[in-house]
Amino acid sequence: MNLSVQSYDVIVIGAGGGGLRSAIGAAQAKARTLVICRGKSNRSGATLLAGANISADIACDGETLARLGVSQGNKKDTKDAWFSDIIHEGFYLNNQDLATMYVETAGDRLAEMIDWGMEVHGMEGAREVSVFGSDILDTMMRRCRELNVEFMEDTMFTDLLMKDGQVCGVVCVDLYSGEIKALRCKAVVLATGGAHGIFSENSGSSDLCGEGQAAAMRAGAEMIDMEMVSFCPTVVTWPTMYKGNILPYILFSTGYGRVLNKYGKTFTDRYLSRHVERLALDSEWNKMLLSYALNAEIQEGRGTRQGGLYYALDLHPQEIMEELYADLPPLKTGIYADIMKIFEADRSLVIKPAAHYFEGGVRIDTACRTSIPGLFAAGECTGGMFGANRVSAATTEMMVEGAVAGNSAAAFARDTSLLPIDTAQMEAIEAELLKPFTNRGGQSPEQLRSRLHAISAEAMPVIRTAEKLTEGIAAVEELQHELEHVTLSDTARTYNREWRRSLELRSMLPVAKTMFKSALVRDESRGVHVRGDMLRTSNVKNLYNIVFRGESLEDAKAPAVLTRMKPEIGEWSYTEYIEKIVAEETGEEDA
Numbered sequence: 088m089n090l091s092v093q094s095y096d097v098i099v100i101g102a103g104g105g106g107l108r109s110a111i112g113a114a115q116a117k118a119r120t121l122v123i124c125r126g127k128s129n130r131s132g133a134t135l136l137a138g139a140n141i142s143a144d145i146a147c148d149g150e151t152l153a154r155l156g157v158s159q160g161n162k163k164d165t166k167d168a169w170f171s172d173i174i175h176e177g178f179y180l181n182n183q184d185l186a187t188m189y190v191e192t193a194g195d196r197l198a199e200m201i202d203w204g205m206e207v208h209g210m211e212g213a214r215e216v217s218v219f220g221s222d223i224l225d226t227m228m229r230r231c232r233e234l235n236v237e238f239m240e241d242t243m244f245t246d247l248l249m250k251d252g253q254v255c256g257v258v259c260v261d262l263y264s265g266e267i268k269a270l271r272c273k274a275v276v277l278a279t280g281g282a283h284g285i286f287s288e289n290s291g292s293s294d295l296c297g298e299g300q301a302a303a304m305r306a307g308a309e310m311i312d313m314e315m316v317s318f319c320p321t322v323v324t325w326p327t328m329y330k331g332n333i334l335p336y337i338l339f340s341t342g343y344g345r346v347l348n349k350y351g352k353t354f355t356d357r358y359l360s361r362h363v364e365r366l367a368l369d370s371e372w373n374k375m376l377l378s379y380a381l382n383a384e385i386q387e388g389r390g391t392r393q394g395g396l397y398y399a400l401d402l403h404p405q406e407i408m409e410e411l412y413a414d415l416p417p418l419k420t421g422i423y424a425d426i427m428k429i430f431e432a433d434r435s436l437v438i439k440p441a442a443h444y445f446e447g448g449v450r451i452d453t454a455c456r457t458s459i460p461g462l463f464a465a466g467e468c469t470g471g472m473f474g475a476n477r478v479s480a481a482t483t484e485m486m487v488e489g490a491v492a493g494n495s496a497a498a499f500a501r502d503t504s505l506l507p508i509d510t511a512q513m514e515a516i517e518a519e520l521l522k523p524f525t526n527r528g529g530q531s532p533e534q535l536r537s538r539l540h541a542i543s544a545e546a547m548p549v550i551r552t553a554e555k556l557t558e559g560i561a562a563v564e565e566l567q568h569e570l571e572h573v574t575l576s577d578t579a580r581t582y583n584r585e586w587r588r589s590l591e592l593r594s595m596l597p598v599a600k601t602m603f604k605s606a607l608v609r610d611e612s613r614g615v616h617v618r619g620d621m622l623r624t625s626n627v628k629n630l631y632n633i634v635f636r637g638e639s640l641e642d643a644k645a646p647a648v649l650t651r652m653k654p655e656i657g658e659w660s661y662t663e664y665i666e667k668i669v670a671e672e673t674g675e676e677d678a
């Protein structure tokens with residue numbers, strides 16, 4: 088392994104919005120800052136895909152939006168009202184201190200982005216400003232350049248280097264040369280996004296495999312509420328060339344199209360009361376509620392041959408098509424124009440709920456510190472902000488947490504000195520990373536990855552059961568054992584995709600196991616975590632977060648941080664509690 092002669096105050100892992108905003112925060116605080124990124128520095132991760140890059144939303148309260156002159160805004164919509172909605176939407180599992188930080192600083196983050204040149208296209212809803220995901224990244228990238236942030240692209244982070252329980256550097260692989268590098272630093276910010284790669288059906292990009300979460304776990308950091316995974320309900324599963332595309336979700340959210348079972352019938356009223364169904368069809372609650380109804384319909388055997396449901400878009404009369412193109416002009420270009428040809432030919436798409444956003448992750452406090460000295464985290468790889476369900480913007484989360492994490496990491500770096508590297512640890516990591524090159528007779532990374540996908544589809548769909556989760560944990564343990572013997576057909580170090588896949592599995596397997604175990608421990612249904620064998624929500628016994636320390640999956644229940652709002656104590660069926668929460672949020676008695 089090559090130990091770089093360069094050292095840094097702060098190394099940020101990931102160049103989505105969370106990583107770039109962390110780098111800005113650290114560099115503004117005068118830290119020498121390096122961003123390491125698997126792909127290109129402002130063209131990777133989920134930030135680029137936000138709103139399908141047609142219309143991503145950044146959230147802020149109406150009063151602040153009006154003050155910033157972004158919209159007329161609802162001046163009566165205060166930060167407190169927004170906070171209250173976020174806690175309801177998170178079913179009281181949110182860390183309320185983190186949620187306070189979110190609502191209090193969202194306006195500052197939005198204002199600076201506009202100041203730095205981000206274009207706002209209008210409003211998507213009362214609290215949602217519409218932008219392009221690519222513009223978020225370009226704006227942050229310009230600012231990074233002004234601040235002399237350094238970048239290392241096409242480089243895959245694998246591990247944290249530790250000295251006496253404190254972070255002292257990172258290990259990464261140059262994806263072109265295959266060279267393994269170690270870099271020294273005083274503080275690290277993890278901003279590696281979600282762990283979409285664990286799921287065959289996912290809406291994310293292929294560079295999101297949970298290496299940040301896995302490295303944090305290996306270093307002994309705390310992980311919170313890993314069972315909480317939001318599914319996007321209407322993601323293309325067929326034709327397979329468009330698999331993972333969320334266009335039907337964008338169309339549906341704009342008001343166009345219908346989801347039908349294999350008999351051509353609508354079905355959401357089977358699973359949701361009228362009021363809740365209205366929210367599922369007409370509001371931002373749609374992710375959680377529709378994913379539940381769609382998964383239930385598929386499990387009832389009324390899915391299509393390809394295992395999903397139909398998304399049908401009726402473009403007749405022609406005026407409707409004109410309305411659609413007027414509402415969403417990007418539909419006339421690129422891949423969207425190709426997908427639209429399917430509808431124009433009177434065909435439909437097969438869609439399915441797909442893993443989309445990870446509420447759980449590395450546990451942070453309001454300084455974005457993890458439980459490991461020198462390790463900070465921001466964005467989707469963190470957990471705790473949104474509790475059991477996210478409705479408000481994740482783009483805002485990555486900016487809010489990034490700003491804090493970068494600043495905190497720089498402050499930490501100022502007060503510490505570079506620690507010596509433990510060469511034994513470095514050599515052990517190197518040997519582990521290179522082992523696939525000398526293995527013989529094992530399965531290929533692609534075979535193991537397909538098996539992981541089959542396991543996660545069974546164990547961790549929207550609706551889970553203890554039986555399937557238990558089987559899933561055992562199956563992942565078996566895969567972990569087989570990964571020790573994973574065998575490559577291509578043994579060159581240079582741009583070896585097979586090797587990269589095996590490195591991804593090294594992270595995805597422990598992260599998947601932690602998710603399954605969390606889902607097993609939470610023996611109730613709450614928010615996006617639906618247990619088909621326990622369709623009840625209990626505020627009597629389950630107002631806790633599930634926190635695992637490192638790779639140990641010992642049961643650890645930490646009381647939810649309820650500093651400002653407390654829920655009613657009682658027990659309800661899953662859907663009754665949704666109705667109750669919605670009624671509390673909207674103030675409507677008949678919910």
Ligand SMILES: Cc1cc2nc3c(=O)[nH]c(=O)nc-3n(C[C@H](O)[C@H](O)[C@H](O)COP(=O)(O)OP(=O)(O)OC[C@H]3O[C@@H](n4cnc5c(N)ncnc54)[C@H](O)[C@@H]3O)c2cc1C
Binds near residue numbers: 124
């Ligand atoms: C299709 C889609 C649409 C969405 N739409 C919206 C929306 O409209 N509004 C909204 O609020 N939210 C939306 N979200 C969620 C939101 O986009 C993400 O939560 C947010 O962008 C995450 O930002 P991040 O910086 O934490 O992670 P990401 O943007 O995912 O960035 C992660 C970065 O880490 C890098 N990385 C990962 N692993 C490694 C490694 N091992 N080594 C080096 N680098 C690594 C990646 O290459 C990438 O640069 C959407 C998500 C998806 C998938």
